[in-house]
Amino acid sequence: MRQFLIRQFNRQHGRSQDGFTLMEIIVATAIFVTVVSSILALFNYVLKINRQFQAVRQVAQGTRNFTEVLSREIRNGRIDYSQPNGTPCAASNYEVEKSQSLSIETYTGEVTCLYLDEAGIMYLTRSTPDGASIPQTVNPPNFTINPETFRFVVRPDQSPLVNNQGVQPFVTILAEFEVFKGMPDEQIIPYQTTISSDVYDIPSL
Secondary structure: HHHHHHHHHHHHHOOOOOOOOOOHHHHHHHHHHHHHHHHHHOOOOOOOOHHHHHHHHHHHHHHHHHHHHHHHHHHEEEEEOOOOOOOOOOOOHHHHHOOOOOEEOOOOOOOOEEEEOOOOOOEEEEEEEEOOOEEEOOOOOOOEEEEOEEEEEEEEOOOOOOOOOOOOOOEEEEEEEEOOOOOEEEEEEEEEEEOOOOOOOOOOO
């Protein structure tokens, strides 16, 4: 009789010895959702930080590879002021404010042409007396160069042998490197360096 009265009391007051009340289920669900949401938010934050770290590391590695290629080509040759108009690396481009091409001549007569296309890809071609090679890309994967800001600033813009200028030629490279372009974690790194040609014979004044 006593157990019967207890069950009746529990029914009248919304209690049950066999399960949880609706309010308890709602509260437990809310706590569970909050905990899971916090864990997912933390996980996404860690992924974002890791992705940014990878992007910065890729920028550093890509910048190093890019500059090593350009520095090696410029220092192992001399700025070519003889390329005719109509070619990707025409010497007349040096006089343009937004020049995006550079021609380098080596001791062996090989000519290296570096030029940037509209998509922000840097190409390198080597021309020999036997013909030109297939263009090779200098950019690492997921790594582009902003064509709006990239510049090859060649000084002097004409051969130093003309009018006995007596100025050692040098190239200043202005660039913005873009990693993961168009993605939420896109990284843009400004870059500038000046490289002098080591083998250009400047006449004494």
